[in-house]
Amino acid sequence: MLNRQGKVVLITGATGGIGLAVATGLAKQGMTTVIVGRDKARGLAAVEAIRNQSGSGAVELMLADLSSLKDLRRLAAEFTATHTRLDVLINNVGGLYGKRWETVDGIEGTLALNHLGPFLLTQLLLPMLRTSAPSRIVNIASEGHKAAKTVDFDSFSANNWKRGFRIYSQTKLCNVLFTYELARRLNGTGITVNTLHPGIVDTALFRRFISERFGLIGGFIGRATEFIVRNVAYRTRKFDTLEEAAACPVYLASSGEVSAITGKYFNSDKSMIKSSPASYDAELSRHVWEVSTEMVGLLPHEQIMDVSVAGTRAV
């Protein structure tokens, strides 16, 4: 394992669920661990839990609504102003919703939180990742991306929105497409970017989806599911624990074995696997990149050099 003392990691959505477990794993390795959440009380509780479990005092909280373009810009500016380096960025935040919602920017919430947020934040932090190189970006996707055959931006509109998973799987496909395209654009910069499926874990993500999707009976289904998960599934190994789900992100963020690997998709057991056929579609990748750039309002000087396009910056 590489020496991670003195290295800095920023993890989004780390006040609970998989992100909290990943943050704890990296704090145990001695990395300065900066977690991002939207709620101060939950954030401070998470910092205390990470400090207690890791024995590290170098754990910090930054607050931001990661679905808000303005907050994402403020977060990047504050992080850059208050830190001298960024060795690892982990885009973990994500949600699966049973009801359609919109962000403060009027964008469908799943798309904004799961894809547009990481897309914007990563590019705003690239200059810092560049000066800290060799550095890494880890994007938490999902095997669920395989359910999406394409990304249809019209399907996120109020008229076309269907069910949570159809929307969710497209945003997870966006995570994989973004990773591959970014790896291509970052070739030779010393910044690697990889993506992964963390496993299937009983977190707030599923509980909220069930209660939103099934309304009043959702509470009962949610409790029944939780009972089954705790008493049956964990024992028959159908579900992963939080620690198991954190293992692959921690590996990609810190292991010397993957220091030169970029643009790849990993399974929760740390093996490199193929993602869906759609995720290797270069035309779809360019389309998603262009639409996303416009939606987040990236300025020309904030965009990454694509060797095939003139007039964009080199990070």
Ligand SMILES: NC(=O)c1ccc[n+]([C@@H]2O[C@H](COP(=O)([O-])OP(=O)(O)OC[C@H]3O[C@@H](n4cnc5c(N)ncnc54)[C@H](OP(=O)(O)O)[C@@H]3O)[C@@H](O)[C@H]2O)c1
């Ligand atoms: N759970 C699984 O089985 C599974 C499977 C495959 C992939 N994944 C992926 O793994 C990642 C983490 O999932 P999880 O299951 O750990 O989810 P989770 O338990 O719902 O945790 C999500 C975290 O993100 C935070 N968050 C949510 N919305 C936010 C916002 N607008 N601004 C700032 N923070 C926000 C939550 O904080 P609050 O407490 O404030 O809500 C929480 O800390 C996601 O990308 C998900 O797609 C999960």
